[in-house]
Amino acid sequence: MATPIFYSGTKNASSWAMRAWLALKAAEYPFEEVVVDIRRPQRFINLARIGNISPPACVPVLDTGRTVIFDSNAIMEFANDVSGGRLLPRDPETRAHARALVAWQHTGLSSICHRISFESAFYPFKRALSTEEQTECRRLLDCYEACLADSGGPFLFEDISLADFMHTPTVIRLYRHDVDLRNHPETRCWMETLLAYSWIADWIAEADRLPHIWFDNYLLPNASAASLISIDDNPDIDASPHVGIIDPLPNQNRALVRR
Numbered sequence: 001m002a003t004p005i006f007y008s009g010t011k012n013a014s015s016w017a018m019r020a021w022l023a024l025k026a027a028e029y030p031f032e033e034v035v036v037d038i039r040r041p042q043r044f045i046n047l048a049r050i051g052n053i054s055p056p057a058c059v060p061v062l063d064t065g066r067t068v069i070f071d072s073n074a075i076m077e078f079a080n081d082v083s084g085g086r087l088l089p090r091d092p093e094t095r096a097h098a099r100a101l102v103a104w105q106h107t108g109l110s111s112i113c114h115r116i117s118f119e120s121a122f123y124p125f126k127r128a129l130s131t132e133e134q135t136e137c138r139r140l141l142d143c144y145e146a147c148l149a150d151s152g153g154p155f156l157f158e159d160i161s162l163a164d165f166m167h168t169p170t171v172i173r174l175y176r177h178d179v180d181l182r183n184h185p186e187t188r189c190w191m192e193t194l195l196a197y198s199w200i201a202d203w204i205a206e207a208d209r210l211p212h213i214w215f216d217n218y219l220l221p222n223a224s225a226a227s228l229i230s231i232d233d234n235p236d237i238d239a240s241p242h243v244g245i246i247d248p249l250p251n252q253n254r255a256l257v258r259r
């Protein structure tokens with residue numbers, strides 16, 4: 001049987017791919033990874049080609065050889081299934097709670113800090129979160145803190161679960177923008193545990209080596225250079241243009257990426 005293929009995205013741009021990738025790794029599901037370059041302008045042609053196998057023409061996509069799973073949440077549920085249910089709590093009430101956290105993120109997390117993109121988490125400097133953004137974060141941090149108080153940690157539902165993986169890109173965005181955690185000590189501990197978790201640390205290390213993807217709306221109106229924090233020029237950054245176009249999918253389920 002052919003090795004399953006996971007169509008992932010550029011590591012410093014694809015928060016959806018990261019979530020599904022983490023769940024598959026935690027489930028110890030074997031796959032070949034094909035990184036689809038989703039940076040502009042090559043994004044459009046590459047995702048159009050992904051459209052040959054996936055109706056939404058998005059990444060991530062998991063082609064198991066039998067089934068094409070074209071949504072991150074569905075891939076994560078699949079990872080939980082193939083792991084024998086290890087990635088969600090056993091108790092039905094707790095499992096429903098975990099799924100609610102998963103769903104909150106999957107449906108947009110109420111747009112909390114929407115200008116703080118995943119891409120911006122890897123910028124060599126960050127702007128400070130605005131007062132409004134810190135206020136928006138509070139209900140999310142309260143929710144994390146309550147979960148951790150109930151479970152006793154170290155993860156949201158004691159053992160690592162899809163809820164932790166689903167929120168990992170948000171953790172990276174907020175932690176790297178110095179979100180105020182003074183009233184959320186368990187959340188700080190959880191975030192730091194997640195950031196040190198081997199698969200997460202591996203993904204971040206790769207993302208940190210890529211050229212930055214700048215967005216015009218990152219800086220707030222009236223932002224001054226003085227509001228930028230954590231200046232940290234990374235000498236390891238690969239400054240090559242990284243323009244890659246995936247070749248036409250030869251037999252509907254194989255793609256090659258030139259890097």
Ligand SMILES: N[C@@H](CCC(=O)N[C@@H](CS)C(=O)NCC(=O)O)C(=O)O
Binds near residue numbers: 013038057059
């Ligand atoms: N609901 C999808 C969303 C995935 C998604 O939006 N992926 C982005 C890249 S991270 C994408 O491919 N977007 C394509 C587009 O904007 O047309 C999922 O959870 O898998």
